[in-house]
Amino acid sequence: MSSITANSTMRADRLKAVRPSMILGLVQKARQLKADGHPVIDLGIGEPDFETPQHVKDAAIKAIGNNETRYTIVPGTPAVRRAIIEKLERENRLIYRQDEISVSGGAKQVIYNAMASTLSPGDEVIIPAPYWSSYPDIVAIAEGRPVVVDCPQSQGFLISPEQLEKAITPLTKWLILNSPSNPTGGVYGSDHLEALADVLRCHPHVHILSDDIYEHLMFDGRCFTSLLNVAPDLKDRTLIVNGVSKAFAMTGWRIGYGAGPEDIVAAMNVVQGQSCTHACSISQAAAAAALSGPVDFFVERAARFQDRRDGVVAALNAIDGIDCLTPEGAFYVYPDCSGLIGMRTAAGRVLTSDTDICAWLLDEHHVSAVPGAAFGLSPHLRISTAACTDDLETACGRIAAACAELENVQ
Ligand SMILES: Cc1ncc(COP(=O)(O)O)c(C=O)c1O
Structure with a gap:
């Protein structure tokens, strides 16, 4: 009888081409740093920072009361x-x-x-x-x-x-x-x-x-x-x-x-x-x-996301080495960060990829963004604008200050 000793033996061949989620990995790391007391601003996750409408919550409670539980x-x-x-x-x-x-x-x-x-x-x-x-x-x-x-x-x-x-x-x-x-x-x-x-x-x-x-x-x-x-x-x-x-x-x-x-x-x-x-x-x-139900809040929310987009795009485009297109929808910006590749950080680390840049921003400046590598086109950063304006301003300020300290070693 053969015994199965390692997890790799259990994994189906079709999983070989599947990558573990880089985004979920980063979210986990950001949460851990936060739990350890670091002032992390998480711009990695694609989740609206609003609440589920009250009438929707009420409908769920009613469904439970009506035993819609089968x-x-x-x-x-x-x-x-x-x-x-x-x-x-x-x-x-x-x-x-x-x-x-x-x-x-x-x-x-x-x-x-x-x-x-x-x-x-x-x-x-x-x-x-x-x-x-x-x-x-x-x-x-x-x-x-x-x-x-x-x-x-x-x-x-x-x-x-x-x-x-x-x-x-x-x-x-x-x-x-x-x-x-x-x-x-x-x-x-x-x-x-x-x-x-x-x-x-x-x-x-x-x-x-x-x-x-x-x-x-x-x-x-x-x-x-x-x-x-x-x-x-x-x-x-x-x-x-x-x-x-x-x-x-x-x-x-x-x-x-x-x-x-x-x-x-x-x-x-x-x-x-x-x-x-x-x-x-x-x-x-x-x-x-x-x-x-009512959807009148869609317009107001889109306007708020548009304001945030405007603030983030302007702040990022003011940074040397970053070039950000203005998105026409959704709640992300996807700046080109090729101008930061090859630069040396204050701690002596040379940034060689967008994955490196995101690790540096999170570890040393406590801003979480997702590298373009996760989305198939590098070097870019994905920054979610589903965060409050104060956090977005602070995060962009930290990115600007971090980039200002970079040294060109090429
Ligand atoms: C483009 C796109 N499609 C689908 C989904 C999945 O959404 P859901 O939460 O409904 O599974 C996401 C979530 O981030 C998304 O960004």
Whole structure:
């Protein structure tokens, strides 16, 4: 009988291509430093610093009182799917039926279910970089092949129609689009989406996963446009992914949803039915209340995030060695920090990468940011603006003071 002695023996081969989450590692380190008494400002996490609306909390308490505490059906209760359908029609002018909606434990699980239920080994998924760091790893767990397309700052971090055309092969199964983007705040406008749709029309085997989770955080008077608004003919191969985490400050409730073709949604429900069964019944009731309740605070919150963005972008651009594009949405900035590479810190450390820069900022200046390496495009920093203005000002001040002490050794 063979005995299993090491964890590495237990790990499935398909995990070999999966990286542990750099963001969660940094968050843990920042929290530990804080717990040890250091004045850390954490700009690493992508979590709104607002509270879940009171009427949503009340709906959850009511659901518990009503004993909505048993198993629900796999794709989600009829009530939450009805609320999603009404939201999609009201806010996005998109029409779906109940069997075209699947509710899961966060948008992340929706994406996981979609990849696990549609990818066969070697199938390709086009992911424009910088990307939300979970996309390639979810694809890898599903034994697909992430095809990462570099979209640098000079092109606004957006994939061009030419790049898309070049990346498509007979093995391409999905293109993942995320607008507004985590980590860059880049937004695809109607013209750009139409040009991408023209390419996609020539390749009917390619499906599109449209991650719209930051749709309500648009700046400078812009309106959110979904690919399906400009190309409704692509509806039979598009999966819309969304959730309540960001719009309603409900990250811990774990509710996301997918809206797409019935056969894809049915396949996703097979994965869900044999893994977590369904999203938490109480959270489903809360999400139904969120999606069908008042949303007037969206405008005010977007305005607050826009003010913070303006302050952070101006402060960062005043620093030698940092070059920050102005994001058009979401709550992140993604400055180029190539001007800091090769510099020597006051303690004699030479900064050789964005990972180095983030470690130095956290260890010595107590500001937590995430290196571009986590998002597939370096050297950059991702700084979350989901923090109060005082913290953002202090953090930018610390980064400026730290950079002022750097010595050029090249
Ligand atoms: C682009 C993007 N998609 C999906 C998610 C996952 O959100 P959820 O909390 O609903 O799983 C995130 C979370 O950071 C995100 O930034």
